[in-house]
Amino acid sequence: MSLQSPVRLIGRDAETSAVIAALDRAAGGHGGALLVQGEAGIGKTAFMESVRTQAIGRGFEVVECAGVRDASSAGFAGLHQLLQPLLRHLETVPSRQAGAIRTAFGMSDDGDVDRLLLGLGALGLLEETAAESPVLVIAEDIHWLDSSSADVIGFLARRLSGLPVLMIATARPGQGETDFATRFGGLLPLAPLSDADSLKLIEQSSPTLEARVRDLIVSNSLGNPLALTEFAISAPPSSAVPGLTGEWLPLTGRLEETFLSEIRQLPESTRQALLVAAAGQRASLREVIASLHVLGLSERDFVPAERLKLIQVRDGEYRFRHPLVSSALYSASDSGSRADTHSALAASVTDPTRAAWHRAAAASGWDEDVARELDHAAEAEERRGARIEAAAAWQRAADLSPITTDRAHRIALAAEATRQAGAPDAAAALIAEAIPLAEGDDDVLRLARTEWMLSQTTAHQGRSALDLVGLAGELHDRDDRIEALVFAAVRAYILGEPAEVRSVIARELWQVDPSGDDVFQRIGLTLMEPGRGTGDVEIALRAFEGRLRQTDSVLINCLAFSAEEVSDLWAAETVWDAATRAFHAAARTSDEATGLCGRGGLRIIAGHLTAGLADVEQALHLSRELNLGVVGGMAAAFIARARAQRGEAELAREALQTVLEQAGPQPFARIAATAAWAAAQLAIDEGRSDVAIDELVKTRVNEPIALWAGGDLAELSVRTGRRVEVDEWLERADRAIEATDSDHLRVVVARSRGIMAEGEESTTHFEAAIEAGMRAGSTVELARARLHFGERLRRDRRIVQARTELWEALRVFEAESIRPLAERASAELRAAGGVDSSRIGPARVEAGRLLTAQELLVARLAAEGLTNREIADQIYLSHRTVGAHLHRAFAKLGISRRSQLATVLAPN
Numbered sequence: 001m002s003l004q005s006p007v008r009l010i011g012r013d014a015e016t017s018a019v020i021a022a023l024d025r026a027a028g029g030h031g032g033a034l035l036v037q038g039e040a041g042i043g044k045t046a047f048m049e050s051v052r053t054q055a056i057g058r059g060f061e062v063v064e065c066a067g068v069r070d071a072s073s074a075g076f077a078g079l080h081q082l083l084q085p086l087l088r089h090l091e092t093v094p095s096r097q098a099g100a101i102r103t104a105f106g107m108s109d110d111g112d113v114d115r116l117l118l119g120l121g122a123l124g125l126l127e128e129t130a131a132e133s134p135v136l137v138i139a140e141d142i143h144w145l146d147s148s149s150a151d152v153i154g155f156l157a158r159r160l161s162g163l164p165v166l167m168i169a170t171a172r173p174g175q176g177e178t179d180f181a182t183r184f185g186g187l188l189p190l191a192p193l194s195d196a197d198s199l200k201l202i203e204q205s206s207p208t209l210e211a212r213v214r215d216l217i218v219s220n221s222l223g224n225p226l227a228l229t230e231f232a233i234s235a236p237p238s239s240a241v242p243g244l245t246g247e248w249l250p251l252t253g254r255l256e257e258t259f260l261s262e263i264r265q266l267p268e269s270t271r272q273a274l275l276v277a278a279a280g281q282r283a284s285l286r287e288v289i290a291s292l293h294v295l296g297l298s299e300r301d302f303v304p305a306e307r308l309k310l311i312q313v314r315d316g317e318y319r320f321r322h323p324l325v326s327s328a329l330y331s332a333s334d335s336g337s338r339a340d341t342h343s344a345l346a347a348s349v350t351d352p353t354r355a356a357w358h359r360a361a362a363a364s365g366w367d368e369d370v371a372r373e374l375d376h377a378a379e380a381e382e383r384r385g386a387r388i389e390a391a392a393a394w395q396r397a398a399d400l401s402p403i404t405t406d407r408a409h410r411i412a413l414a415a416e417a418t419r420q421a422g423a424p425d426a427a428a429a430l431i432a433e434a435i436p437l438a439e440g441d442d443d444v445l446r447l448a449r450t451e452w453m454l455s456q457t458t459a460h461q462g463r464s465a466l467d468l469v470g471l472a473g474e475l476h477d478r479d480d481r482i483e484a485l486v487f488a489a490v491r492a493y494i495l496g497e498p499a500e501v502r503s504v505i506a507r508e509l510w511q512v513d514p515s516g517d518d519v520f521q522r523i524g525l526t527l528m529e530p531g532r533g534t535g536d537v538e539i540a541l542r543a544f545e546g547r548l549r550q551t552d553s554v555l556i557n558c559l560a561f562s563a564e565e566v567s568d569l570w571a572a573e574t575v576w577d578a579a580t581r582a583f584h585a586a587a588r589t590s591d592e593a594t595g596l597c598g599r600g601g602l603r604i605i606a607g608h609l610t611a612g613l614a615d616v617e618q619a620l621h622l623s624r625e626l627n628l629g630v631v632g633g634m635a636a637a638f639i640a641r642a643r644a645q646r647g648e649a650e651l652a653r654e655a656l657q658t659v660l661e662q663a664g665p666q667p668f669a670r671i672a673a674t675a676a677w678a679a680a681q682l683a684i685d686e687g688r689s690d691v692a693i694d695e696l697v698k699t700r701v702n703e704p705i706a707l708w709a710g711g712d713l714a715e716l717s718v719r720t721g722r723r724v725e726v727d728e729w730l731e732r733a734d735r736a737i738e739a740t741d742s743d744h745l746r747v748v749v750a751r752s753r754g755i756m757a758e759g760e761e762s763t764t765h766f767e768a769a770i771e772a773g774m775r776a777g778s779t780v781e782l783a784r785a786r787l788h789f790g791e792r793l794r795r796d797r798r799i800v801q802a803r804t805e806l807w808e809a810l811r812v813f814e815a816e817s818i819r820p821l822a823e824r825a826s827a828e829l830r831a832a833g834g835v836d837s838s839r840i841g842p843a844r845v846e847a848g849r850l851l852t853a854q855e856l857l858v859a860r861l862a863a864e865g866l867t868n869r870e871i872a873d874q875i876y877l878s879h880r881t882v883g884a885h886l887h888r889a890f891a892k893l894g895i896s897r898r899s900q901l902a903t904v905l906a907p908n
Contacts, residue, residue: 009043009050010204010225011197018188019051019168023058026166027134033157033167035142038190040252040324041226044170047190048138051168055136060166061085061129062136067144068281069327074353075386076104077282078149079122082139089128094873096587097121104148104385113385114587115422116625116876119155124872126156126165127880134164141323142169147388151422155625157184162884192223201225206232222251226322230258256328259310263329266304272341273301275333277311277318278326279361280345282354288318290348295340339364353377356393366402371410374400378413387421390414395430408437416450420590422627424458441475445484452487456494457590457628459664465491465501469508478512482521485509489524490558493565496669496701502528520555526562541578553583553591560598564704567742569606569776576602589876593622593631601638601674605708606744607780609642609816614860616642617853618875623662625876633663633671640678644685645780647819652682673702677709684712685820689720697725707733707745711781714752715788726752743776751785754792762792783812787825794832803834850892856905858885859893863901 009016022034038044055062065082090098100117102108129135139145139153157167169184193201198218202209209232221227263271276291289299305311311320320326339362346358356373363370378393394414401407415430431451438444448471455462465488472484488505506528509521516522556579563572580595600615616635623632640655659667659675680695693716699706710729717726733749736742747769754765766789773782790805806829813822851859861871872879890896893904
């Protein structure tokens with residue numbers, strides 16, 4: 001028998017049953033999130049009170065927060081209200097996640113507030129609480145919560161399916177369903193009451209009304225419970241009903257008119273006092289009373305309104321009977337009264353941010369003093385990680401700025417804060433607004449940085465490479481010009497611009513400083529003039545020590561790209577690894593995702609598939625969390641490449657589909673080239689050689705990828721007789737080797753020549769490939785050379801040497817779970833009279849296949865001795881999720897203790 005709330009809600013049986021079912025599922029460990037949607041007055045608050053009672057009766061712990069219409073709300077105010085009762089578990093949350101919570105809530109200045117860390121910390125608090133009892137999370141009027149809190153709550157809503165936690169949020173139509181319904185597991189609309197239920201509600205609240213009046217109220221209330229009760233209560237037994245006039249008004253307007261009719265009967269001092277409460281809904285009792293005193297009023301002026309139950313004291317605040325009471329009162333007040341009220345609140349509230357917002361609300365026209373206060377408020381919000389609120393403060397400060405250049409400066413700051421908050425479209429709109437206003441070099445370059453960063457991580461196009469060259473010519477400072485030209489170089493490199501564009505950028509870079517000694521200048525020149533190199537990358541990396549500005553992430557990435565451009569895989573991995581570690585330490589997860597993608601992709605190219613997959617799978621995970629489409633597309637392309645190499649065709653195709661979803665139909669050249677390389681491998685495995693060659697030709701949109709991928713052309717040319725493509729590739733690759741002295745390219749080229757040659761010439765090429773591969777550390781490319789050489793040796797009946805080469809190849813293919821080549825090497829080894837049964841231990845060989853990428857990553861970190869909490873901080877999971885991954889990994893690997901992981905996961 002289901003529990004019932006003390007007062008049965010009229011006409012809500014179906015909705016109540018749905019919530020009871022959701023509570024029962026959550027109690028059984030199958031949580032979720034519901035968005036209760038309904039117009040003002042439809043009964044959301046009463047319904048949630050019933051839900052709260054149901055949950056408490058079932059043993060749930062209830063935590064809740066509520067939004068109020070108040071522009072002065074500080075960032076994370078709603079989240080703090082929600083999680084305050086759960087902070088008793090804060091010490092159990094992984095340290096970086098706990099630090100983010102402390103900083104966001106103003107408990108510490110030491111932590112780094114990253115959106116993902118904060119969300120995971122909040123999830124950890126819920127998980128710890130749910131281990132004691134099921135939890136009901138209530139977020140009423142989520143559309144009025146501060147945006148930073150709403151963002152975290154949306155993050156939590158998607159992660160409750162395996163927890164005894166039910167989240168229910170309420171929102172009005174047009175203010176919640178678009179933003180939040182996709183994050184919640186279900187939408188529960190509260191429909192208007194039927195005529196029969198409407199009559200029941202009227203009879204319950206005003207039983208003496210005559211039938212004619214009841215029918216009039218029902219026909220005009222449209223099934224809205226608030227309208228039904230308010231019209232019924234305010235109507236004399238047999239007269240016209242206030243709010244139901246001959247003039248047509250929307251229902252909300254009629255309700256507000258009903259409330260105003262009550263308010264108009266109150267003394268002027270009471271109406272003024274109510275306006276203070278309406279304008280400062282986040283203010284404490286003490287702050288409201290202090291504001292009243294500024295206006296010559298006192299708390300006793302509330303008494304007449306309290307008698308009419310328009311307002312009451314609850315939880316240390318003045319609360320209105322319904323939000324429509326406060327909105328009607330505020331909207332009906334004249335601008336002078338509102339300004340006086342906000343001025344009084346500004347003089348009384350203790351929080352500087354809220355005080356600044358009240359002063360801004362009181363301002364009419366330009367006011368630089370208030371704008372500067374909002375600057376300080378924005379800076380404080382940014383320090384706490386509330387970038388959405390910081391951006392809003394800078395935007396309002398811009399509105400108040402009397403000088404155009406100050407306005408442009410503040411909009412530029414708002415644009416960057418908005419970008420960092422993960423709202424690329426809004427950031428792009430602010431950039432477009434500010435560019436025509438900006439005059440000083442600092443703001444011109446600041447806007448270019450933000451726009452450029454958007455273009456590197458999202459679908460926003462921004463200015464072209466040549467536009468950035470033109471912008472650089474307008475800047476006066478040498479370093480600023482170099483920075484803008486490097487932006488142009490990166491755009492040209494990523495988009496595969498034609499040679500004439502690259503030449504223009506290179507020429508401009510040389511003109512800034514003919515010595516070419518600046519590390520950033522060298523990065524740009526290397527991208528535009530392949531073969532230059534950047535010198536010692538470890539020295540170059542020192543230029544970034546201790547600064548880590550937002551743009552440095554992309555510049556460090558470009559340092560890695562410039563090393564890749566000359567096929568210096570060791571140098572490139574050194575940079576990617578340093579970048580990943582630095583951004584992880586600084587809690588810059590967006591930049592860390594890019595670093596992981598770069599490092600993982602490079603490892604896959606170098607043949608370290610297992611380690612590379614762990615990186616790019618993690619990068620894809622972070623890109624989805626942080627809305628980084630370009631990073632996600634690149635990570636998915638490398639996943640497709642590695643999966644295709646391993647013969648995991650279905651997983652490779654899924655990854656190629658993810659490329660389209662993340663990077664769009666026209667991805668960056670590097671993404672398109674890598675995806676084509678993966679598609680070529682799939683075609684090779686399916687025996688579609690001509691299709692594979694066509695896909696490999698597509699890789700030419702990105703020269704480094706095309707050079708590395710071209711090694712697959714040689715064997716295909718032997719099968720199909722299509723020599724044109726491989727000859728063209730060999731010509732380009734030879735030039736690249738001459739320019740770069742790359743051993744990685746040497747092994748690929750020499751192996752290819754060995755495949756196409758005969759006799760001693762073939763042997764000479766294969767031996768050169770093996771020698772270069774050993775120098776380069778290109779494990780899989782070296783193993784492929786050994787495989788082809790072993791096959792040739794066996795056909796030439798040089799059996800003993802063939803066995804050695806084939807076994808060395810098989811060992812690498814098995815270690816990296818490259819099944820197609822492992823099976824081919826194994827068959828050749830058997831044909832050569834070798835024994836392939838002494839493979840790597842079964843658990844070692846199959847770990848990469850048995851475990852998901854995240855399970856394997858968790859298992860490897862556990863094998864290194866990290867605790868669950870340390871692993872959670874390392875790879876951005878909650879520690880209980882880490883425990884679940886380990887539990888599944890143990891079962892799949894057939895082990896029972898952490899100490900066994902090092903053995904089953906050890907490389908051969």
